[in-house]
Amino acid sequence: MAxxxxxKDTWRADLDKIRGDGLYKEERFxxxxxxxxxxxxxxxxxxxxEVINLCSNNYLGLSSHPEVVAAAHRGLDERGYGMSSVRFxxxxxxxxxxxxxxxxxxxxxxxxxxxxxxxxxxxxxxxAILGPQDIMISDxxxxxxxxxxxxxAKAGTNAIHDTYKHSDMKHLEQKLQExxxxxxxxxxxxxxxxxxxxxAPMDEIxxxxxxxxxxVFLDDSHASGFxxxxxxxxxxxxxxxxxxxxxxxxxxxxxxxxxxGCVSGRKEIVELCRQKARPYLFSNAVPxxxxxxxxxxxxxxxxxxxxxxxxxxxxxxxxxxLIEAGFVVKEGDSPIVPVMLFNxxxxxxxxxxLFAEGIYAVGFFFPVVPAGQAxxxxxxxxxxxxxxxxxxxxxxxxxxxxxGILGLDKKGIxxxxxx
Amino acid sequence: xxxxxxxxxxxKARGGSAPxxxxxxxxxxxDYIRNEYIDDDDDDVVLDENTKLISGGIVDSFSMVxxxxxxxxxxxxxxxxxxxxxxxxxxxxxxIALVNRHVAKKG
Numbered sequence: 001m002a003x004x005x006x007x008k009d010t011w012r013a014d015l016d017k018i019r020g021d022g023l024y025k026e027e028r029f030x031x032x033x034x035x036x037x038x039x040x041x042x043x044x045x046x047x048x049x050e051v052i053n054l055c056s057n058n059y060l061g062l063s064s065h066p067e068v069v070a071a072a073h074r075g076l077d078e079r080g081y082g083m084s085s086v087r088f089x090x091x092x093x094x095x096x097x098x099x100x101x102x103x104x105x106x107x108x109x110x111x112x113x114x115x116x117x118x119x120x121x122x123x124x125x126x127x128a129i130l131g132p133q134d135i136m137i138s139d140x141x142x143x144x145x146x147x148x149x150x151x152x153a154k155a156g157t158n159a160i161h162d163t164y165k166h167s168d169m170k171h172l173e174q175k176l177q178e179x180x181x182x183x184x185x186x187x188x189x190x191x192x193x194x195x196x197x198x199x200a201p202m203d204e205i206x207x208x209x210x211x212x213x214x215x216v217f218l219d220d221s222h223a224s225g226f227x228x229x230x231x232x233x234x235x236x237x238x239x240x241x242x243x244x245x246x247x248x249x250x251x252x253x254x255x256x257x258x259x260x261g262c263v264s265g266r267k268e269i270v271e272l273c274r275q276k277a278r279p280y281l282f283s284n285a286v287p288x289x290x291x292x293x294x295x296x297x298x299x300x301x302x303x304x305x306x307x308x309x310x311x312x313x314x315x316x317x318x319x320x321x322l323i324e325a326g327f328v329v330k331e332g333d334s335p336i337v338p339v340m341l342f343n344x345x346x347x348x349x350x351x352x353x354l355f356a357e358g359i360y361a362v363g364f365f366f367p368v369v370p371a372g373q374a375x376x377x378x379x380x381x382x383x384x385x386x387x388x389x390x391x392x393x394x395x396x397x398x399x400x401x402x403x404g405i406l407g408l409d410k411k412g413i414x415x416x417x418x419x
Numbered sequence: 420x421x422x423x424x425x426x427x428x429x430x431k432a433r434g435g436s437a438p439x440x441x442x443x444x445x446x447x448x449x450d451y452i453r454n455e456y457i458d459d460d461d462d463d464v465v466l467d468e469n470t471k472l473i474s475g476g477i478v479d480s481f482s483m484v485x486x487x488x489x490x491x492x493x494x495x496x497x498x499x500x501x502x503x504x505x506x507x508x509x510x511x512x513x514x515i516a517l518v519n520r521h522v523a524k525k526g
Contacts, residue, residue, distance in 0.1 A: 147481055162484065
């Protein structure tokens with residue numbers, strides 16, 4: 001009960017600093033199911049406004065899909081709301097194993113273990129399998145959850161860590177040579193990088209791994225369900241399906257959008273996670289409605305590529321439209337299309353003006369992205385239809401013209417607004 | 420011993436001085452940073468001994484580990500984690516000060 005004023009003042013000062021640095025995150029309240037168009041209350045207290053959503057991870061539009069919602073209802077009716085237990089005590093139902101088997105088949109691996117989230121999967125896997133003789137070599141732009149997992153493994157096992165320049169295979173090879181004496185070498189990468197939307201060169205990574213006797217770890221959270229011809233992920237897109245030692249992914253994006261994640265890969269790795277991964281051992285099992293819904297998602301995606309095909313068409317239309325309008329867009333081949341503004345304040349101003357035009361897209365700036373790389377990250381969904389995207393494009397053009405950035409290149413925008 | 424580590428023996432043999440020694444260490448660290456952290460096609464980065472590396476976004480604190488490892492190996496020192504702070508690694512000048520402290524401690 002002791003809550004000294006000095007402590008309270010310290011934390012208030014921390015919060016004031018976050019506000020002062022312009023980094024305070026305001027949540028916007030959505031008064032509708034997750035979808036391509038949503039009702040948003042912003043600022044707090046304002047009347048909810050209908051906007052086109054360009055910033056969700058609802059890539060395949062399955063978050064509120066009737067068959068997925070119906071499956072979750074069935075799960076609730078047949079297996080209940082929650083397990084009131086971790087998996088190894090009395091929290092494992094038949095549907096958990098069914099889902100794990102289906103994920104194994106979908107991702108092209110040997111076995112799979114569910115986690116409460118992919119954040120937990122990434123936080124738990126390295127510590128469960130590595131020791132002080134081992135090295136983790138990660139791409140410099142991997143997701144924050146992987147960074148946390150690496151930190152935990154360093155602290156808990158004394159495993160060593162190094163990084164390579166983003167998608168730079170020459171640099172990765174140097175690192176593999178430098179650490180050739182280590183027992184286990186794990187190359188760690190995202191499949192699709194969440195801030196830039198580019199794909200990791202998985203074919204070259206696998207080739208180097210084979211050459212230097214390393215394992216490959218792939219976080220395919222922004223790819224599972226839609227990248228590759230049948231949506232299996234970045235490894236499918238790059239022609240190395242079945243050759244990845246460890247895949248982590250989430251059920252919280254393309255694969256349904258609720259929550260839950262997994263480690264999928266070599267049998268022994270999965271088995272070690274079941275025995276040792278702390279976020280798995282000490283968290284409740286994935287709730288039955290989510291397990292049911294995720295099984296339905298995998299069945300839907302295995303029987304048809306219609307949704308991922310539409311997403312691909314939408315992403316091409318959107319990327320092409322932005323470039324033609326004169327925006328600077330990061331190169332890539334995914335539904336993540338970053339509109340580069342370079343200046344943090346400009347990214348916030350553009351985001352605010354877009355919202356006034358009925359478009360929900362958020363500005364990202366340092367430290368979420370490197371300094372001087374501020375942007376609006378837009379994300380396509382299979383649920384966007386052409387009229388929606390045309391409206392969104394018109395709004396982008398209007399706001400871009402207002403700020404005088406259409407047709408300007410990087411130097412031009414920085415010259416006008418600073419970096 | 421300290422002189423050897425810093426390449427001081429060589430500098431002395433050529434009639435060199437402390438500033439020359441510092442320049443050598445500075446150049447070595449700058450070269451390492453350029454190769455290790457800056458993309459080949461990135462022409463925007465201006466790098467000198469006062470450039471803010473971590474607070475300036477050139478080196479992220481997570482990737483700093485290879486720079487620390489390079490320095491430890493090069494100068495045969497061990498920098499405890501609590502001293503390898505983002506502040507201590509924020510400029511080449513502050514890194515040089517840190518290295519010199521540890522080299523002197525080694526005697």
